[in-house]
Amino acid sequence: MIDLRSDTVTQPTPEMRAAISEAPVGDDVYHDDPTVLALEAYVAALLDKDEAIYMPTGTMTNQAALRTHTSPGDIVLASEGAHIDSHELGAANAISGLTIHQLAGSDGTFTADQVRAATPAPPPLMPPQLFQPVTLVAAENTHNGAGGTIWPLEQITDVTTTAHELGLATHLDGARLWNAAAATGIAEAEHAAGFDTVSVCFSKGLGAPMGSALAGSTELIATARRVKQMLGGGFRQAGMMAAGALYAVQKHRARLVEDHDNAARLARGISEIPGLAFDGSGPVTNILYFRVETIPAYDFSTRCNDRGVALLALSADTIRAVTHLGVGQGDVDHALEVMSEVVA
Helix, strand or coil: CEECCCHHHCCCCHHHHHHHHCCCCCCHHHCCCHHHHHHHHHHHHHHCCCEEEEECCHHHHHHHHHHHHCCCCCEEEEECCCHHHHCCCCHHHHHHCCEEEEECCCCCCCCHHHHHHHCCCCCCCCCHHHCCCEEEEEEECCECCCCCECCCHHHHHHHHHHHHHCCCEEEEEECCHHHHHHHHCCCHHHHHCCCCEEEEECCCCCCCCCCEEEEECHHHHHHHHHHHHHCCCCCCCCHHHHHHHHHHHHHCCCCHHHHHHHHHHHHHHHHCCCCEEECCCCCCCCEEEEEECCCCHHHHHHHHHHCCEECEECCCCEEEEECCCCCCHHHHHHHHHHHHHHHC
């Protein structure tokens, strides 16, 4: 099976499995698992933050960050189609009592002017407590729903600077921040510089079995540790999984450009198949969306799956394909052959 549904389907490499099996472990709830501590220190240094905390999932790191930065009733500003709103099952509202206000933008970004416009300024003689407070700006880089798009560094700096000037906290959903760094050649720490907290994931393009980390100041991470425990994220001998994550972040970041090249190869092939249409000039990183014009996308994905190519149908005419550690050039070429046969 050539699985293009997501970069979350990756399998641990033999070397990663060896690192997992040999990992020294402790009890992470007591904060004494040596491999977890090593992973947290490595990620904090990589992102140029004081500390980091390892959690089971990216949804948990995002939601812990939201809870850490806000109070019930607050508004969070986020991009259109943001993962924290569209794909975390209403957790921000259910767990923290938040309203997420999406800022329009087709490429998964927004501007400092949009942040200013969405942040209420009570008029004279109006008590400020009558306005629902905006307290946090959350960005996503790369942006899943927009097709793995990358924030321009100048724009994201402008947004975070403006947010802080307005007294707002900032959070980065950097689940695929590694891809942004690989594609631009700009270090992860530079992309993350303006954010109070940053979430990064190890189980997508990097290929680890599980886990994400949240990085930030010592004070914020101390609060996040309490929230992690509240959310049921208290690991015990978590070092085994942390070893896979540490191996991944040390060994697999550089190879992400291969996934980007394979996504571009896939997009070129799709554009040449009658009945399939790729919107845009090409994928920015490893995620692409394309349309099926001849049959329902659900039928198309089922028929491809029956022929050994797994794709994710998102609507009646839209398919998502994601390249990753388990997909090579030959797999891409074979997938294109199958797609062409199915459409024909």
